[in-house]
Structure formats: C-alpha cells, structure tokens
Amino acid sequence: MKSVSHTHRFETAAPIDEVFPLFSPEGEKHWVPGWDYENVMGTTDLCEDYVFKTTSHNHGAADAVWIVKRHEPDDGLVEFIKVEPEQKVGIVKVCCTALAPQRTQVEVTYTYTALSPAGERFVAGFDRAAYTAFIGEWEMLLSSYFECRRQ
Numbered sequence: 001m002k003s004v005s006h007t008h009r010f011e012t013a014a015p016i017d018e019v020f021p022l023f024s025p026e027g028e029k030h031w032v033p034g035w036d037y038e039n040v041m042g043t044t045d046l047c048e049d050y051v052f053k054t055t056s057h058n059h060g061a062a063d064a065v066w067i068v069k070r071h072e073p074d075d076g077l078v079e080f081i082k083v084e085p086e087q088k089v090g091i092v093k094v095c096c097t098a099l100a101p102q103r104t105q106v107e108v109t110y111t112y113t114a115l116s117p118a119g120e121r122f123v124a125g126f127d128r129a130a131y132t133a134f135i136g137e138w139e140m141l142l143s144s145y146f147e148c149r150r151q
Contacts, residue, residue, distance in 0.1 A: 004123045005111035006131035010139040012106060014146045016098040019106065020076050022142070023094045025052045025066075031145035037066075046078070047071055062087055088112050088119035106142075108135055 012019055021027045024046045028035040038053040050068040062084050069091070070079040076096035083089050093109040110131065114120040 001114075001120060001124050003111065003113045004126050005109065006126075006128060007107060007109040008132055008135040009105055009107045010135065011099065012104050012139070012142045012146060013102055014104055014142075015102055016076055016096050016104045018146075019104040019142070020073060020078075020096045022145075023078050023096070031141050033141075084115075084119075086116050086118070088114050088116075088122055106138075108138065 022031055025037040025039070026044045026046075028037075036054075038055075040051050040053060046068060048068050048071050050071070052066050054064050054066065055062075065083045065085075067081045067083070068078065069081050070077060070093075072078070076098075077094070079091065079093040081089065081091055089112070091109075091111040093107075093111075095107045097105045097107070099105050110126075112119075112123055112126060114123045
C-alpha cells in the first residue's frame with residue numbers, strides 16, 4: 001500500500017476565532033505537549049508557502065519539512081504538506097467551522113504517501129483505529145487547554 005487517508009471530526013467548546021489559530025506552528029505550542037518547531041522564515045505570521053521544520057514529531061516521524069499549502073483564516077482552513085525525506089509525504093488539512101458562538105467543529109484529514117519501504121510499512125499500519133485514537137488525543141488536549149483557560 002502506497003497511500004492512506006483518514007478524516008475525523010470533533011467539536012470543542014470554544015469560539016472559532018480562538019480555535020483556528022491553534023492549528024499553526026506557534027499555536028500548537030499552547031496545547032500539544034512537547035511541540036516545538038524550527039522557524040526558518042523569521043516570522044510567526046502564517047501564510048501560504050510558509051516553511052518550518054520539526055524533529056521526531058508524530059506518526060513515527062523523522063525530521064520533517066512542513067510547507068503551508070493553503071491558509072484561509074476567514075474560512076477556518078489550513079493545509080500543510082509534511083515531507084519526511086526517504087519515508088513519506090503527508091498532507092494535513094484542518095477545517096474549523098463555527099457551530100455556535102462557543103462551539104467549533106474541527107475536521108482533520110491526514111493523507112500519507114509512502115516514499116520507501118519504511119513509508120509503506122507506516123502506511124499499512126496507519127489504519128482507521130490508529131487515526132481515530134490520534135485525533136481523539138487532539139480533542140482531549142484541546143478540551144483541556146480551553147478548560148484551563150476558563151479557570
């Protein structure tokens with residue numbers, strides 16, 4: 001298997017204007033334990049073609065180069081290309097939709113394409129159950145983040 005794609009939706013009890021900015025290199029520092037990145041652009045203002053790097057982040061990742069493919073904050077949409085040389089390429093799409101003033105739906109799609117036998121092994125093991133558990137952790141972390149902010 002060379003490619004796999006999964007989508008999952010969840011809701012969080014916070015307004016979209018507080019949720020959407022959290023899906024950026026700087027924003028993830030607030031709610032993802034251990035998240036950090038290398039800023040190669042010299043700015044934290046996210047835009048299309050913005051490039052940053054991570055080391056050993058998630059999904060068995062080696063060093064990765066991330067490129068913002070789409071950034072449409074007015075529509076609550078951001079899409080990243082994640083390149084892990086010699087392993088796999090991922091496309092990560094996050095779409096936030098306001099359901100109510102204090103309620104946001106978050107839809108996350110991960111698509112991975114293998115570049116090597118190691119990437120093929122990853123793709124073969126990245127099934128629906130693994131993805132649902134991974135995104136379930138996002139839901140829990142975001143919920144905890146907003147709960148702490150309300151206190």
